[in-house]
Amino acid sequence: MLNHYETVFITTPVLSDSQVKEAVDKFKAVITENGGNIEYEEAWGLRKLAYPIQKKTTGFYHLLQFDGEGSLVDKLETAYRRDEKVIRFLTFKLDKYAYEYALKRRAKNQVKQEEK
DSSP: OOEEEEEEEEEOTTOOHHHHHHHHHHHHHHHHHTTOEEEEEEEEEEEEEEEEETTEEEEEEEEEEEEEOHHHHHHHHHHHHHOTTEEEEEEEEEOHHHHHHHHHHHHHHHHHHHHO
């Protein structure tokens, strides 16, 4: 059985839009090439960091929700560590309650998108 995961990563604020998209595509490829299935993604854009990281006070936040084996997370996090564009990342396994909440939040966001 596949597990549900959610990962958020922050890239440096000095990147262009195309460089951010390139980084996101690279991590999505790591997930899909290792048997994962991306269920949802959300770009939160440029946000202020809670505290400076590598002398930077802002970063581009991106969220990915995916299904996969546990070994996939190790490969993904290794890719994050090797990429100098990523200043922080967090990946965690969603239990059934967190997964239900993620689905509700996703549905709410889709309604907001349709209203625009």
